Amino acid sequence: xxxxxxxxxxxxxxxxxxxxxxxxxxxxxxxxxxxxxxxxxxxxxxxxxxxxxxxxxxxxxxxxxxxxxxxxxxxxxxxxxxxxxxxxxxxxxxxxxxxxxxxxxxxxxxxxxxxxxxxxxxxxxxxxxxxxxxxxxxxxxxxxxxxxxxxxxxxxxxxxxxxxxxxxxxxxxxxxxxxxxxxxxxxxxxxxxxxxxxxxxxxxxxxxxxxxxxxxxxxxxxxxxxxxxxxxxxxxxxxxxxxxxxxxxxxxxxxxxxxxxxxxxxxxxxxxxxxxxxxxxxxxxxxxxxxxxxxxxxxxxxxxxxxxxxxxxxxxxxxxxxxxxxxxxxxxxxxxxxxxxxxxxxxxxxxxxxxxxxxxxxxxxxxxxxxxxxxxxxxxxxxxxxxxxxxxxxxxxxxxxxxxxxxxxxxxxxxxxxxxxxxxxxxxxxxxxxxxxxxxxxxxxxxxx
Numbered sequence: 001x002x003x004x005x006x007x008x009x010x011x012x013x014x015x016x017x018x019x020x021x022x023x024x025x026x027x028x029x030x031x032x033x034x035x036x037x038x039x040x041x042x043x044x045x046x047x048x049x050x051x052x053x054x055x056x057x058x059x060x061x062x063x064x065x066x067x068x069x070x071x072x073x074x075x076x077x078x079x080x081x082x083x084x085x086x087x088x089x090x091x092x093x094x095x096x097x098x099x100x101x102x103x104x105x106x107x108x109x110x111x112x113x114x115x116x117x118x119x120x121x122x123x124x125x126x127x128x129x130x131x132x133x134x135x136x137x138x139x140x141x142x143x144x145x146x147x148x149x150x151x152x153x154x155x156x157x158x159x160x161x162x163x164x165x166x167x168x169x170x171x172x173x174x175x176x177x178x179x180x181x182x183x184x185x186x187x188x189x190x191x192x193x194x195x196x197x198x199x200x201x202x203x204x205x206x207x208x209x210x211x212x213x214x215x216x217x218x219x220x221x222x223x224x225x226x227x228x229x230x231x232x233x234x235x236x237x238x239x240x241x242x243x244x245x246x247x248x249x250x251x252x253x254x255x256x257x258x259x260x261x262x263x264x265x266x267x268x269x270x271x272x273x274x275x276x277x278x279x280x281x282x283x284x285x286x287x288x289x290x291x292x293x294x295x296x297x298x299x300x301x302x303x304x305x306x307x308x309x310x311x312x313x314x315x316x317x318x319x320x321x322x323x324x325x326x327x328x329x330x331x332x333x334x335x336x337x338x339x340x341x342x343x344x345x346x347x348x349x350x351x352x353x354x355x356x357x358x359x360x361x362x363x364x365x366x367x368x369x370x371x372x373x374x375x376x377x378x379x380x381x382x383x384x385x386x387x388x389x390x391x392x393x394x395x396x397x398x399x400x401x402x403x404x405x406x407x408x409x410x411x412x413x414x415x416x417x418x419x420x421x422x423x424x425x426x427x428x429x430x431x432x433x434x435x436x437x438x439x440x441x442x443x444x445x446x447x448x449x
Contacts, residue, residue: 036069038066038069038070041073042075043073043074043094044077044087044094044096045076045095046077046095046096046098047077048076048270050270051195051264051280052193052283052287053074053096054249054250054253054284055247055249055250056072056096056246057249057253057264058249058260059249059250059252060072061263062248062249064245064246065242068244070241070242076268083095083096083097084097084101084109087111087226087228088109088110088111088228093228094114094227095227096224096225097226098224101113102310102313102328103319105325107319110228110229111226111228112327113224113301113329114225114242114243114246114330115225115330116221116299116301117224117225117298118221118223120214120289121214121221122193122194122195122223122286123156123191123192123193124192124210124211124213125139125156125159125190126189126190126191126198126209126210127182127189127208127211128182128185128201129207131209134209134211135211136163137165139160142171142188142189143171143173143187143188144172144189145176145189146175146191147175153191154220154316155191156191158218158312159211159216163216173187175191179192183206194286195283196283200279218312219305220312225299229327243299243330247299250293250299254284254287254288254293257281257284260284261277261280261284262277264280265277301329301330306328307325310325393407393410394406394407394409395407395421397426400425401425402424403421403422406422
């Protein structure tokens with residue numbers, strides 16, 4: 001670290017301190033004053049009550065919605081009344097839905113994605129493990145139960161295309177939403193949720209077989225929260241508040257699974273469907289692998305992935321080339337700031353104060369930098385002396401996955417000198433078959449947190 005960098009940090013830190021002291025702090029979510037009624041809004045779910053929507057139940061039950069001034073009604077969905085249509089028609093202000101949102105937007109519907117909940121799609125092809133279907137090629141000539149709408153089949157068609165399998169080689173059967181059709185052999189495979197149906201099959205004594213599109217390079221987003229352009233335009237503060245409270249709910253739900261289970265069991269119709277605590281626990285466990293709360297901030301949206309999904313739909317002739325996603329991803333409006341005088345005062349004050357501090361601290365900083373530099377050099381010499389004499393390979397890597405240091409032992413292990421290794425991405429030393437998948441996973445989990 002050099003003196004100029006220390007100076008810069010001093011300037012920035014002091015500027016921020018003064019800014020915080022002078023400017024009013026942003027308002028935190030708080031219970032609305034007594035006498036002011038809560039705004040009533042409705043959240044339409046894509047399906048029946050399940051752990052799949054736990055974050056929204058948590059936001060309501062823990063008071064996160066009411067703290068934002070909202071009274072939220074959560075309505076379960078049914079196949080005959082698609083969630084998208086309910087929200088677009090104005091019967092609900094917000095919705096929780098899956099991958100068809102993107103195609104609907106590109107088809108002209110004014111929908112806006114507020115937050116992504118499932119970073120990976122829960123949709124899989126489910127089979128009986130004893131029927132010999134292990135891969136997409138095994139589906140040729142078989143009866144496969146798919147959703148009625150074409151957009152519901154996007155992941156499936158994309159997976160077939162990636163494997164060179166023609167659409168007409170599959171016998172498509174309209175989805176009955178009745179698991180017994182698969183269990184009793186009336187169909188050979190069914191497109192279902194990995195979070196739900198596999199456990200139901202096990203409870204019926206049938207071992208499920210699972211084909212996941214992500215294994216074949218098809219990686220769609222799963223469930224997400226959405227609204228309409230009209231809602232954001234008319235009620236921008238409400239949209240921001242609803243999103244905030246919902247994400248707080250999801251963070252709470254995934255950290256308090258056992259607390260959420262009895263709450264969900266008591267929702268209308270849940271026990272009537274034969275849902276048990278064990279089933280909800282299984283659902284939460286599978287959802288954790290899709291939400292990735294320990295790796296990705298809940299609600300995170302990567303615009304690049306939406307573009308790749310759109311390109312997949314173009315490749316399937318489901319949408320036209322030249323698509324435009326402008327306005328599809330929620331961008332909260334910057335709060336209006338009428339304190340320009342205070343901002344200028346804070347800036348000028350921080351600069352003047354920083355120069356004053358610099359004159360007082362200059363000598364101490366130079367001495368500290370000199371001592372730290374000497375210590376770093378001594379540590380580096382000891383480190384290199386150690387790593388270059390032991391029999392193990394020692395290496396360092398940056399956040400891009402590229403080696404920044406390698407000990408000489410790499411020559412014995414990989415056949416490369418340290419100079420040849422440094423600067424290269426670690427997966428380039430793997431087989432070509434592994435390289436693409438490892439690179440994609442590395443980018444997804446580390447480069448796009």
